[in-house]
Amino acid sequence: MKVEIDQSNKVEKTSRDTIIGIAGGGKIFSVVIESGVKKKLQEEFRRRGKPRLFVYRTFIAGAALALKYSGVRPADIIIDIEYVGQDRLLRSIFLEMWSQLSTRIPIVTFVNIGKKSAAHAVSYETMKKNREPDRILRFGELLKLTLK
Numbered sequence: 065m066k067v068e069i070d071q072s073n074k075v076e077k078t079s080r081d082t083i084i085g086i087a088g089g090g091k092i093f094s095v096v097i098e099s100g101v102k103k104k105l106q107e108e109f110r111r112r113g114k115p116r117l118f119v120y121r122t123f124i125a126g127a128a129l130a131l132k133y134s135g136v137r138p139a140d141i142i143i144d145i146e147y148v149g150q151d152r153l154l155r156s157i158f159l160e161m162w163s164q165l166s167t168r169i170p171i172v173t174f175v176n177i178g179k180k181s182a183a184h185a186v187s188y189e190t191m192k193k194n195r196e197p198d199r200i201l202r203f204g205e206l207l208k209l210t211l212k
Contacts, residue, residue, distance in 0.1 A: 065089045067138035068183035071146055072191035075122045078102045084126040085187030086134055092182055093134035094190040096197040097126050104203050112211060121157055125209040126201060128161045133199050141170045144177045161209050
């Protein structure tokens with residue numbers, strides 16, 4: 065099964081909540097990383113001397129947890145290009161994190177999925193408060209995946 069992942073409000077915008085939406089197999093799902101949680105994570109990354117990894121690892125942790133909680137078991141994952149030129153790094157981070165959550169390893173690609181994607185729609189509608197998020201991610205669960 066193919067699953068698409070999109071983000072509304074990038075992780076680095078710490079004054080706004082980040083929403084990660086997924087769509088695939090007839091299912092849509094969204095998670096929220098609240099601004100306060102992002103600020104706490106960013107401070108922890110700084111404290112541990114890894115400030116440049118904050119954005120990438122937090123985004124991918126959110127995507128991995130969204131997949132886990134949605135119950136969707138994808139064979140192919142298409143992630144919207146959010147960070148140009150970082151595909152290899154993001155794929156590596158995703159596979160590292162996903163291996164902690166599942167034994168099934170999917171194929172991960174990065175593509176501009178566009179505004180007509182259901183993943184874009186669910187993340188956008190959640191961001192606009194027209195749809196309730198399916199889950200709000202907590203600091204502890206994100207910290208566990210982002211900084212081992």
